[in-house]
Every structure is written in C-alpha cells, then in structure tokens.
Amino acid sequence: MTRREPSRSIPNLWDDVYAAQLDEPGLLLYRSNLLGSDLRITNFGGGNTSAKAGMIDPLTRKKTDVLWVKGSGGDLGSMKLDGFASLYLDKFLALKELYRGLAYEDEMVELFNHCAFNLNPRAASIDTPLHGFVPHKHVDHMHADAVIAIAASADAERLTKEIYGGEMGFLPWQRPGFDLGLKLGAIASGNPKLSGVVLGGHGLFTWGASAKECYLMTLRIIQRAADWLDQNAQKPSFQGARIASATAATRSTAAKQLMPLIRGKISKNERKIGHFTDAPEVLEFVNSKAVDALAPLGTSCPDHFLRTKIRPLVLPFDPTSGKAEDIAAKLDDQLAAYRKDYESYYNRCKFADSPAIRDPNPVIFLIPGVGMLSFAKDKATARIASEFYINAINVMRGASGVSSYVGLQEKEAFGIEYWLLEEAKLQRMPKPKALAGRVAFITGGAGGIGSATAARLLSDGACVVLADIDEAALTERVEGFGKQFGKDSVRGLSVDVTSEASVTSGFSEAVQLFGGLDIVVSNAGIASAASVEDTTLALWQKNMDIMSTGYFLVAREAFRLMQKQATGGAIIFVASKNGLAASAGASAYCAAKASEIHLARCLALEGAPHGIRVNTVNPDAVLQGSKIWQGEWRDQRAASYKVEPGGLEEIYRQRSMLKLSVLPADIAEAIAFFASDRSAKSTGNILNVDAGNAQAFTR
Template identity: 55%
Template sequence: MNTTQAFNYVSYLWDDKKAAELAGDEVALFIYRSNLLGADLRLTNYAGGNTSVKLMETNPLTGEPVEVMWVKGSGGDIGTLTKKGCANLYVERLHALKNRYRGLAFEDEMVGLFDHCLFDPKCAAPSIDTPLHGLLPFKHIDHLHPDALIAIAASRDGEAIMHQIWGDQLAWLPWQRPGFDLGLKLEETVRNNPNLRGVILGGHGLFTWGDTSYESYINTLEVIEQASEYLAANYGKKRAVFGGPARENTDADTRKKQAASLMPVLRGLASGHRRMVGHFTDDERVLEFVNSTDLSRLARLGTSCPDHFLRTKIRPLVLDPIQLSSADSDAYLEKAFADYRDDYAAYYERNKHDNSPAIRDPNPVVILWPAVGMFTFAKDKQTARVAAEFYTNAINVMKGAEAVSDYVGLPEQEAFDIEYWLLEEAKLQRMPKPKPLSGKVALITGSAGGIGKAIAKTFLAEGAVVIINDNDADRLASANEEFKDQYGKDAYTAVQLDVTNSETIANAYSAAALAFGGVDIVVNCAGLSISKPLEEHTESDWDLLYDVLVKGQFLVTQQAVAVMRKQKLGGDVINIVSKNALVSGPNNAGYGSAKAAQLHLSRLNAAELGKDHIRVNVVNPDAVISDSKIWAGAWAEGRAKAYGVTVDELPAYYAKRTLLNEVILPDDIANACLAFVNGLLAKSTGNVLNVDGGVAMAFVR
C-alpha cells in the first residue's frame, strides 16, 4: 500500500499507521474513512452525503451469521461521525422491502418500514438515503456532494462531459429526489454495468465504492480529482469566469467596516419571523462571484444540490451597491426585503400541494453585497456559518458548470417539494424547543473572570452567543482557551476591551456585528474597587473609579444603543452595580459614590430608552469574593481593616451580616441577570434586583 498519494485538488489524509491500529474492526475503519472524507469541504459539506459498510454480524435471535449495513444516520455529519451516529440494518430485510414498495406516490411510507429492518433497535434513525446504499452490492460505499462533481451534474451537457472524462467507468442517473425508487434505479444501473466505479446523480452528487475502506477512499478521491482537473483546464477557455468582473474589490479593512455597519440593519430585517444570528464572509470565492457580470443571472437560478438548497433557500437576496450608498438606503433595504418576502410567498403559492406544510419564514438566508461579501442568517451561529459554506459550494458549482457548459439550477417545483417535503417537516417538528436565549447576542464587559465570566457561561447555557472581553490581554487569552475547549468556535468571540476607551468599545461592537450580526444584551460588569479613608483617597483614585465605573458604563451603553436602534429589535442593558450604591459605609467615598452614580445613570437610561423597547435594569451584588480581581488586591485588605477583621475572615463576616446568612457567588449574580433577559420579566425596566443575601440597609424601598 502506498503511504502517500499526490492530489492537487483534494486532500489525501489516510494514515497507514492509524488504519493499522483499526485493522480487524470494519466499523471503526468505516468511521475513520468517513471522518477523513468529511474533513475536506471540497468533498462534502457539513451533514452532507453519507457513507456505509456491509459486514457479517451474529443474529441475536438465531446465532447465525447475517449481513448488516452500517450507514450514517439521519441528520448526522460524516466529518464527526461516531458509531452512535450510525444506523445498522439487515441487508436482506432492506431487499425484502421491494415487495412492499408501491411506487413513487408512496415513497414516504417506506421510511417508516426502515425501522423494521434495524439490527440494533437503539441505533440512530435511518435516513432517506438508506436504500441507495442498501440495495447496492458493494461492501464500502461513499455518497458525497463534491463541488467538482456537482458542477458536472448540474451542467446542461453533464452526461456527455461525464463520458468524455471517464468513458464507461461512470454512469449517469437523471435528477430524482432521494428515496426507495432512486435506490432501485441505482441497483439496476450497477447490475447492467458491472464494470462501473461510480454513478453521478444528475444535479445531486456522486456514488463511489470499493472492496475495502481504503479502496473506496482512493476511488472517491481519484474520481473527484479527475473532475477537478477537467474543470481547472476549462476555466476561462469558453468565456471569462462568471462573465468577468463587473466591479473591483474594495480593500479588506473597508469591507469589514462596511459589513459591520450594515450587519445589524440586515439582522433586524431578517429577524421578522424569529431572532436570527448572522455570519459574514468575504472569502475570495465569494468576492469573485458577487463582483461578477453574471451575478444576477446565476443567483436567480438558485442552487442545484438538495443539500445546498435546504440550507440556503430558493435563492439569495442580491443587494444594489448604488442604492446602499444613497441617503435612502434604509428605505431601499426595507423594500428589498419586502420584495423578497413577496417573491417567496408567490413561489410557495405556485408550487404548494393540498397537504403542504404552512409557509415558513419568508426572509432570505443568504444576502450578497457586491464588492463586500456574503451575509447569512439562521437560528444559531453554526447554522448561519454552515449556510455560508453551502452557498460557497454552490458558487463553486456554478463556476465549474459555466466553465464547461451552462449551469442548470434545480427545477422550482422540485426545489419546493424538497423544501416542503413532509418528511423534512416531520424532522423539523422533532427539533428540540429553542432555549430561552436562542438567537440572542450578549456582550458582557469584564467577562474573562469572576462575575462576568459566570454571566457569559450562564447565557451560553441558555442558548445565547457571547462576546467575552477584558482589558487584561493575558486574562482574556486564558478565558479564550477555556471557552474554546468548553463551547467551541460558534458559541463566542473574544476581543480586548477597555471600557474607558471609545475606540476599543467600537471595535468590540464591530466584532460582535461581524461574528453574530449585532447585539441584544449588554451587561456592564467591568469594574474595580478602591477602599481608603477620605484623607488617603487621591485624585487619581477618584478619576480611575469614575472613569471605569461611570464613564465606562455610559460609553458602553451609548454605543450599544446605537447598534440596537439599527436592529429595531429592542434590547437589554443590565448594569452590575453594588449594594454600596444604597448603603453608606466607612472608607468608601470614591467607590460608593461611583456606584450610586451608576445606579442613577441606569434609571436615567431606562427612562430614555423605553421608546426603543430597550430595557435597563440593575443587579446589586455584595461581597462576591470568588474568582474576583477586585478581591485579589488592596480592596480586601481595606475592607477587612474597615470592619476590624482579617482578610481570611471576610467571607464569613459578610455572610453573617446578611438576613439569609449566605455567601454570595458569581453564579448567583449570573442567575439574576438571566432572570431579566429570559423572557419572564420582559415588561420590566428600571428595576434594581439585590443579590446580597439580604442586607436590610440596601433595600430600595
């Protein structure tokens, strides 16, 4: 066996040493192959395609050997596939379903019969593609959606091109929705052409196979490499790519600034049905397409591969850069979205059936801005990012198809029948109920530790995406690694932020817009404490306290409101103040008065922002010592001195002076913040919630 393979357009990732460790475990090798194929987005998208292996198992009832197929289960992703994500079925029973099949009009009933073919009743649910694997005679099968192959499959002359590249080694099946009938046609095609190495499904994808996992892997890579070579040799030969450029790129910094400025507006318009999270990309492949002469023509044709279409809708919204630069750009965007919704509603009415599900969200998923890039919006960050990946693949497909022939999109009725397939609707209905903060974007200042970090984690657990930040680069780097390991890249973004510096605040909101589309929740949590007798308090102490606590809260809120007003979705501002805002205590003139200013600023903001449906509320903690930078310095010593106890005695001292005799933790403050934003207090603003264990002197009323 070769230990290296030379490919120019796909990645050869097979490791002989790793494969040798898995030798003897056919399922493990099948999973390994699947993960390698899924790791290269040129081969297939997230959750796109499926792989399988057939092997002999022991029938648990008879003890006899029986052939069982392991295949990626419904909704899984081959790049992250595990045994738990596989369905396994008796091959003989799958073939027996031929006797039950009543024709195309009864396709959907076959899915329910797959359950009667399960080898392990507790395995993952079989997908609609199960018969496409089960009715073929090959031990190892790969069904992928490679850009290069779909470019040929979505070409007007695709079948002729296939024969030009592979002769009779590959066969062609015209477009047909996946299901039992397509499995029967695949079986017939292979039976009539015993020397095939693969089959192209028109407008859809590729089937390849092999006797071993490695042979299937190599066969798959070679076919895709050959298709890629053919396309590469033809780019620019027939005509310029996408008809040539219609405009020049702007520079990267300008693109990012323009995108960050417009993103909240787009997010607000895209969130009419439910609150959306956004994603932006100015990938060079996207820019080549959005700046091209053929943009409008090709974008209108829609995508071809069902996997692309289900993620990106019937077609994108293409923005007019001239209109966007006009004084009436907001009015233009509102009309552009309204026209898109009307167009989508007309598409639904033209194609619906008597039993079609009700029309879904009519807003665009993909938005293209010439010279700037692509925006995508979905229920969460991962789905929005994946939609961008799928449309980028669709761009690659259009580029290849136009280079060798004419691109052909999926027929509109076929597209509708997939989008509103009753089986797809049933899958959507089985999705878990959204968490309270799903679709919400939260920026918590000082969130690299202490109370801020606890709030960020609580919001993440309830479905939000967050922007963690700190003015301490080392502390932020540590938190960044922690969040990446615990939550993954789609849950958060990290940015350095000094609340006293307007420029870094603006950068943070730009990062929030580019990463997620804007901001819905802002928690002013960054702070510091200085405890000194009046005679020892310096002017610099005073300025620092007021700059961080009061000016910082003002600046962060001011810029948050500008973003929220662009979105027109309302919002929440929560200010972490202190019981010291209400209680007079010794050695606390600067800190206590700054906290009082924070509290009254909160009231003023609540009164002013109600018209924008932006709610401003306050959480008043006391003595939150755990994981706090405040208590790591001289503040703890100062408070201990003021109360005549040692630093080690402070937690017990603070607990004993409360009505509940409780130590207050960062999670307690986080839960209070959650109460303000999880929907239960949606009609409350201007409130003060004490989380101090019960300090009677700090009662507001």
C-alpha cells in the same frame, strides 16, 4: 484562488498500519472521517457512506449480513460509530416486496428502522436505499463541488461520458428515496464494470470491494472531475469582473453598518444571528458580470438550498460610486420584493398537505464589492449556510465554465424544502432556548461575575462577546467556553470601557461577528477603599472613569446600535449594594456605583419608547472567582474586620440577613432574568442580590 489550482490534488490519507487493526465497522468509520475531513470531497454534513459486513447476530449467534450506513444527522468528518444505522441486510432487501410505487415511497422510511440490527437506535436516513440496493460491499455518496458542477450542467450526462469514458453511469435528477435507490441498484447490478454513478443536480456514488479501494476510488473520481474542469473551463470565471472589490477596511465597515439594519428587519418573528465573509471566491462571484444572471437560478444540490434557501438576495452596489447607506435606503423595498417572491414560490408549488409557509426572509445576501452576509437561528447555522453558498458558487463556476449552469427545478426544490419527512425532522427538534438568536455583550466579561454571567447566557442559547482589558484572562475564558458551549457562540474582545474609541470599535466588532446586539451587561469594575482625606484625585477619577463614564459610554453605544436595529434590547448594569448603602472609607467607589444606579434609571426612561429596558443588579460580597477580592481590597477589608483574609467569606455570610454566601452564579441568575423576556415588563428596576441587607432596601 488556490482551491482551483490543478496542482492542489486531494491527498490520500489512508494509513495501512492504522487500518490493519480495525474491524469492518471501524474501517467504515475511519474512511468516513477521512472523507469528511476535506471539504473538496463533501460539504459539511453532506454525503454518506456504507459497508455491508458479516456480523454475529446477538440473538441467533450466527453470522449474518449487516448494512452499516451513516444515519440521519451529523457530519462524516467528526462522526463516531454511533452515527451509523445498522440493518439486517436480508430484511432490508425484502422491503422491495412491500413497496407500492413512487407515490408511496415516503412510507418506506419508517420501515427501515424495523430492520435494525442489534437494537441500534440510530435512525436510518432517507438515503439508505441508495446504499442498500447497490450490490457492492462499500459505497460512498459524496457532494463534491467538482462533481456537482458536472451534475448541474445543462449537458451533465454527455459531460459525464466525456470525462469518465463510460466508467461512471448517470441518473437524471430525482429526489433521493426508495425509488432512486432501486434505480441505482439496477444500474449497478446491470453494469458490473461501473465504478459509480453521477446523480444529476446532486452528487456522486462510488463503490469498491474493500474500504480502502472504495476510498481511493472516491478520491480518484473527484480528482478527475476537478482536473477536467480546470483544463476545460473558460477563463475568466463568471465572464470576468464587472467591478473591483472595495478595500478590506471598507468591506468591513459596510458589513458593520448593514448587519444590524438587516438583522432588525428580518428578526421580527425569530431573532437571527449573522455571519460575514469576504473570502476571495465570494468576491470573485459577487463582483462578476455573471452574478445577476446566475444568482436567481438558485442552488442545485438539495443540501445547499436547504441551508441557503433557493435563492440569495443580491443588494446591487458599486463601491466606487456608492456608500453603504445607499444600500440601506433601498433595503425595505428589496426585502419586501424577496418575501413576495418567496410567497409566490410557495403558493405556486404547494400541495394540499404541505406544511405552512416558513420564514420568507433571505438567508444569503450578496453585496458586490463587499462580500456575503448570512443570517440564521444561531451562529453555527449562519456560518454553515455561508459555507454552503460557497459550495454553490464553486458549482456555478465549474458548470458555467464548461456548459451552462442549471439550478434545480422549482417544483423539485419545493418538494425537498417542504418535504413532510423534513418537516417531521424539524418538529422533532428541541424547542429553542430562552436566549436563542440573542447576542450579549458583557463588559468585564473575563472577571468573576462577568464570566459566570457569560456561562449562564451561553447555556440559555445566547451568543456572547466578552469585552475586557485583561487579555490573558479573556483568552483563557474564551477557550474554556468554546470547549463547553461550542466555538461559534463566544468571542473575546479587548475593550477599555474608559475609552470612547475602544468602546465604539468594540461594539462594531461585535456587530460584525454576530450581526447585531440584544443584551448588554455593563459589569466592568474595580474596588477601592480610602478615607476621604486619603482619596487622591487619581483614585477618585479612576473609579469615575470606569464605573460612571465607562457605563455611560457603553450604554450610549448600545442605545445607538439597538435603535438602529429597532428590535428593543436589555441593558443590565452591575452596580453594588454600596451604590445604595453608604459605606465609610470607600466614598469614591460608593459614589461611582450610585452614579451607575441613577444613570440606569435615566436611561430606562429614554429607552422605553424604543423597547430598550435598563435594569440594575446589586451584588454584595461575592468573593468566589472575583479578582477584586484577590488583592489589596481583600486585605484591607480583612484588616478592617480584624480577621485573616481567609475568614472574610464567613464574616460576610454572618453579616447578611439570610446568613448565606453570595456566589457569582447568583448574580448571573438575576442578570439572566433581566436579559430575557421573562422580565419583558420590567425596566428602571433594582434587584439586590446580597443575601439581605436592610441598609440597601430600596424605597
């Protein structure tokens, strides 16, 4: 496990030439981005930095001391200057006069924003006093795994002394806020020789006279902890392995089998997206003798358990003697026990004004021999929860290797999880989008209508798998959507809908990527034209393979998965006006499309008892973006209307009743309707999106 090798030291990335051109806020940003770029220094979204700098007051035009400190939200690694709050330092320090004591510390948070310098709208975070009251100019607060390991040890204070020989102070665990800020300020003022302070169960503070000095100090203090742990930790970690890992293929199969089952059981109130990892440090932990004792102790750093919940659920399993089905059989009982445990934790700890109990389901699932699953409201949150639990594993490894690991006390953990300030943050979050937490699988997803549909479903908050045979187009689409909607929510899979094996493996890959399936858009297709006497068996067969058999194979796999998940589903077939309206010279295509339409209706009948809705959208003459309309088909159609290919769009517009062109986004709109709960009471329907064509009226 390379991340623990002492030789892997944290590199000093400071570039003097680059830094020389920066002003103080610029230097603070530079330092923050460097610190946030290495997960050994701080976890994603964790930690904060500050600088106290002289600035010209826009009102008085006089120089005044300003506290620049990372504001609420965002991540150090990627933040921009607007991520910092800026406060008049004198106004901030004067807040001490208003402070009424520990029981009232939360009321101070609102006052921070009254100290805003230069009308900076960024909200100051609850950690602001931990920077503001420290007399040093540059201050870093990091959540380094190596230091948290020391801080979460039973004898954290003694270890801090032993490792740093008095260079670092120590403060026992206390929830961050005004009071802890005062204590930190006092210790720093009273001990001018300290380089920083270790916060019990939490992380570290370090400081320096310049941005560079502070950066180097932070690196040195963290490196020292990492080296010391390496030299002193008992080997093997976690008391050694109890079982061996299953093979990579078996691990992946187990994840594919379990994810939709679990997802179904924990998504009754809010759909969750899943994430699977079998990273080496995860396997080392879940396979170890210590997992059963350590996992229930919960995570330590507040950042960790806000994302991971206080405890994971361990699903006992031995891959040498058992099968994933054995885990599945016990799942209901284990989930019920977890929820009950969470409810009693809530009831034991709650205050009169605590927010109502939140979702009692686990976020993290540990499976010996297999790895770790995490579930959250969207893919990024599920992935980040998983990364945070890896941070927690690193902390437990470090602490239990040199001492004994202590999780945060239950009351304290509750105090943070149900903190009214945290609740206020949650209440301020935008309402979830219509398809948040849903997973969509789109065949022909790299084509014109498929990619317009993907864009639409992504913007409605869904995770999307594009399944197509055109790999070059897939790569391009996935890259584009990644830039537009974030990389976490979109993936491309090479799937041939005419192949049973390809469809089956495509769906199970999708399940491993996102945890399950809610929406299937069966859209892969081609077009062909030939008089019946010129229709070869091969051409007939090709149409049938892709658009009749292919739609059957895709729907069958969707049914199997959706039934396993037991949360219903929406299947949408993209057929054609030609499936309803007979058209001369294209019998193979028309017959295949008609077969789709009738298949959809049969499946609507079979799906209804399971909450699976099946509907059809019929496009007509969607030239824009369509690959069908780029080749031979377009030339044939143009020839039959006796126009240049460029004139076709106009021909079709004039042919429609409404005299409108039909665009890919129009088809996507109809699909999005059938995909969402807005159409919860519609199944077996056909929606023509063809700008009006009397021949295709349904009856």
